[in-house]
Amino acid sequence: MKVTRIAYSAALNPGKYAALAEQARRLGRVRSEVWQRYGSINGVGSGLRDRQVRDRWMAEGTHVQFGVSANAWKETVRDAIGDIAASLEAAKVQVRRAITRRTDDPAERKRMFTALKADRWASDPFLARQIRRYWKRGRNHTHDQIVVRADKHNTVTDGRGRLSLAVPGLERRMMVKIPLSTTVAPAGTLRLILRGGRVEVHYQIDAARIRSSQRPCGNQTLGVDKGYTEALTDSDGQPHGTRLGELLTSESDQLKERNRRRAKLRSIANTAAARGDQAKAHRIARNNLGTVKRDRQAARHRARVRTEIFTAVHEVVDKAATVVAEDLTKRFAGRKKLGRNINRRLAAWTKGVTAEALRNVSERRGSALVPVNAAYTSQTCHRCGAFGRRSGDRFHCTRCGVVWQADVNAAINILHRAGDPDIALHTPHQRVKQILQDRTDRHRTRLPVQDSSPATTAERRANYPNRSAVSN
Numbered sequence: 184m185k186v187t188r189i190a191y192s193a194a195l196n197p198g199k200y201a202a203l204a205e206q207a208r209r210l211g212r213v214r215s216e217v218w219q220r221y222g223s224i225n226g227v228g229s230g231l232r233d234r235q236v237r238d239r240w241m242a243e244g245t246h247v248q249f250g251v252s253a254n255a256w257k258e259t260v261r262d263a264i265g266d267i268a269a270s271l272e273a274a275k276v277q278v279r280r281a282i283t284r285r286t287d288d289p290a291e292r293k294r295m296f297t298a299l300k301a302d303r304w305a306s307d308p309f310l311a312r313q314i315r316r317y318w319k320r321g322r323n324h325t326h327d328q329i330v331v332r333a334d335k336h337n338t339v340t341d342g343r344g345r346l347s348l349a350v351p352g353l354e355r356r357m358m359v360k361i362p363l364s365t366t367v368a369p370a371g372t373l374r375l376i377l378r379g380g381r382v383e384v385h386y387q388i389d390a391a392r393i394r395s396s397q398r399p400c401g402n403q404t405l406g407v408d409k410g411y412t413e414a415l416t417d418s419d420g421q422p423h424g425t426r427l428g429e430l431l432t433s434e435s436d437q438l439k440e441r442n443r444r445r446a447k448l449r450s451i452a453n454t455a456a457a458r459g460d461q462a463k464a465h466r467i468a469r470n471n472l473g474t475v476k477r478d479r480q481a482a483r484h485r486a487r488v489r490t491e492i493f494t495a496v497h498e499v500v501d502k503a504a505t506v507v508a509e510d511l512t513k514r515f516a517g518r519k520k521l522g523r524n525i526n527r528r529l530a531a532w533t534k535g536v537t538a539e540a541l542r543n544v545s546e547r548r549g550s551a552l553v554p555v556n557a558a559y560t561s562q563t564c565h566r567c568g569a570f571g572r573r574s575g576d577r578f579h580c581t582r583c584g585v586v587w588q589a590d591v592n593a594a595i596n597i598l599h600r601a602g603d604p605d606i607a608l609h610t611p612h613q614r615v616k617q618i619l620q621d622r623t624d625r626h627r628t629r630l631p632v633q634d635s636s637p638a639t640t641a642e643r644r645a646n647y648p649n650r651s652a653v654s655n
């Protein structure tokens with residue numbers, strides 16, 4: 184498995200930055216051209232490869248208009264084709280679901296899955312229709328990136344051990360030297376992202392190579408529940424990443440306040456422009472509505488949240504050899520619909536980071552990650568299985584008459600899901616509810632309520648402080 188590492192430029196002079204930004208802007212036009220011409224069923228969808236696109240452009244002379252080096256545009260074509268292919272793969276997830284819904288016949292399903300995988304759907308009306316439905320025509324939004332092939336860059340160390348990275352510029356045979364803030368040389372194919380006057384150098388390293396230097400994992404089996412105030416709560420009752428809620432709330436408040444102020448300034452600028460005071464409108468746009476500072480602050484905040492979440496996952500893996508968690512990769516398709524609601528956008532993004540952290544840290548430190556179906560794990564009591572009421576961080580089971588700490592209750596339920604004989608990863612929501620209801624109904628007719636059974640350690644921790652037992 185590959186892990187992405189990021190190196191940052193240190194005190195890069197504005198002239199060099201501007202030159203790189205111009206190169207990235209021109210390469211953005213290359214990307215747009217690729218999306219425009221091949222980002223649909225007739226392009227990459229029909230199996231077109233980047234080499235064919237390159238040959239075609241060379242023959243047509245398309246590449247001349249971009250004003251960049253041959254290597255730069257060719258790598259960019261490859262990258263853009265990769266992006267288009269990824270967007271198609273994402274759509275295929277939906278199409279696979281549609282196939283499952285359409286037929287129960289195993290042979291027919293297999294035929295369609297195979298055709299889908301091999302990009303041979305054009306001749307099948309049902310598949311072609313589904314692809315058209317779920318693969319919306321995209322367009323390029325990337326105008327700030329430069330992809331540099333492994334043999335086109337090098338690093339130099341100065342006398343004081345500081346590293347700088349040399350990459351090709353717009354002038355032939357002129358390299359641009361970027362001082363880096365790290366002492367580890369980036370290797371392999373590089374992706375330079377230009378953001379707010381700083382260059383981010385993204386590169387990938389083999390996870391296996393760094394595993395030996397990591398702390399070993401623990402030996403327990405733990406369930407974890409992801410949350411908003413804490414990044415994770417484990418089934419032992421321990422919270423991890425407790426500053427997450429604070430970070431997210433302050434970010435959300437700041438964003439709302441800033442957006443409000445920007446809207447006001449924008450309306451002042453518009454009024455000025457309507458009055459004919461172009462100078463004022465221009466001044467506001469330049470001095471008050473810029474994006475450099477805003478984007479830099481956003482990047483800094485994202486880095487803080489990532490650190491909090493990764494630290495939380497490391498703490499869990501310190502204890503556990505097996506981590507049981509909700510399958511967080513499942514509902515990402517709907518992310519686009521979140522629109523302008525800042526809280527929901529932040530929550531969705533946080534969820535993605537948590538999924539990434541669980542996957543990467545487990546892979547690197549050698550623990551197993553077991554994804555489970557988490558339906559109703561926060562709405563049922565882990566002791567008796569009955570549906571209860573959640574309010575804030577308390578979960579109230581009317582059956583047991585006990586108030587649990589809600590996240591701990593959920594984490595224990597998630598842990599139990601790993602060994603559940605009836606509820607599999609993809610068992611539908613409704614079916615899970617039915618199974619859980621059947622179980623509690625059986626329970627009710629056979630067993631008296633067991634309030635006097637000795638609580639386990641985890642249960643004692645799950646007890647909500649100071650209001651653990653409510654009389655039955």
Ligand SMILES: [Zn+2]
Nearest residue numbers: 564567580583
């Ligand atoms: Zn209960």
